[in-house]
Amino acid sequence: MKQLLPSFDIPALDGGLVARLQHRFDRKTKPLGSLGQLEALAVQLGVIQQRPDPQITRPAMLVFAADHGLARAGVSPYPAEVTPQMVLNFLAGGAAISVLCRSHQMDLKVVNAGVNADFAPHPLLIDRPVAKGTANSLEAPAMTPEQVHQAIETGAQIVYALADEGVTLIGLGEMGIGNTSAAALLMARLTGEPVSACAGRGTGLDDAGLARKIAVLEQVLARHADALEPLEALAALGGLEIAMLVGAILAAASRRIAILVDGFIVTSAVLVASKLAPGVLGYCIFSHCSGEQGHRLLLLHLGARRPLLDLGLRLGEGSGAALALPLVRSAVDLLNQMASFDEAGVSERSE
Secondary structure (H helix, E strand, O other), X not given: OHHHOOOOOOOOOOHHHHHHHHHHHHOEOOOOOOOOHHHHHHHHXXXXXXXXXXXXXXXXXXXXXXXXXXXXXXXXXXXXXXXXXXHHHHHHOOOHHHHHHHHOOOEEEEEEEEOOOOOOOXXXXXXXXXXXXXXXXXXXXXXXXXXXXXXXXXXXHHHHHHHHOOOOEEEEEEEOOOHHHHHHHHHHHHHOOOHHHHOOOOOOOOHHHHHHHHHHHHHHHHHOOOOOOHXXXXXXXXXXXXXXXXXXXXXXXXXXXXXXXXXHHHHHHHHHHHHHOHHHHHHEEEOEOOOOHHHHHHHHHOOXXXXXXXXXXXXXXXXXXXXXXXXXXXXXXXXXXXXXXXXXXXXXXXX
C-alpha cells in the first residue's frame, strides 16, 4: 500500500534560524525568557515560515466529518444520525466551533469526507465524500487502500488550495460518531499501548459503556492483527475524516503552513502522518490536552509535553485549536511589535 501514498516534500526546518529569532526576543524590553512558552511559539512560527517576522494571514479552520461503520457496535452513546445533523449545525452557525471561529476571526470550512447523507451546496461546505462512511471494522477493513489514497489526496488538495489563497495557518477539527474509537485503535496499533490506556468515554459513555467499548476495540485489533504499517493500520482501523486529516497535515507541512492541532482524533491523524513523514511534527502546534483519556499519553508519544491549553475539553470540532489562536497571534505580535532595549531607551540588566 505504500506505493499509493502521494509524494510530499516536507522542508527541513532551519535550526540556525531558531537562535536568530530567540536573539530578537532576548533584546526585547523584558527579562530573558520571561514570556515563557509564547517565545517558543513565535520562534516556531518564524522557523516554519523561514522569516524573522512571522505573519498570520487568513487563518482557516477545517472541520472534517465522516461516519463510522463501527458505531453500529455500540461504541458511542449517540446514534450515527448525529454526524450529518452536526454538519448542518456547523453550516447554520450554531455549533461551538462556529461561535469560536466568529469570535477569533477564523474562516471556517466544513469538509464532508464521508458522511452518510447528502448536503445541499453551501458556502462553508467542501463536499468531497470518498464514501458514505466506513465499513464496520469488526467485520472488514474500515477502508480499502484506494479509499485511503483518495482521502489523503483530497485532504491535501484542500490545503493546497488554501495555501494558494495566502493562508499561513490552519486549525484542524473533526466530527464523526464513533471516531474516538478509530483514534484509540490507531493509537494502540501504532504506539503499542494497550487499548485500555487509549480508549476513553468519547461523547459520554458510562462505566459499563466504556468497558463494552474497550472489549469491542480489542476484538477489532485482533481481527486486523496483520495491519501493522501506518497506511495499513489507517485502512483497517481508521476513518475517512482521519485519512483526509493525514493528507491535510502532510500538505500543510509541505507548504510551510503552521498546523493548530485540536484534540484526540486530530492528534491520532498527526500520529499517522508522523509515521509517514516525521518532519511534520515541527509544523504542528498542539493547542490543548483534551479530557479524553488517551490524549495526554498520545501527546507524550509525539513529544508534545506542553500543549498550549489544558481546559478539560473533549468536544472536538477544532474547538481547542480555535481557542489557541489568540495565543499564537499574541506571540507573533510580541515578537514583531515589542520594542527592544535600544529602541525604547531602557537600561539592560547589570552584569
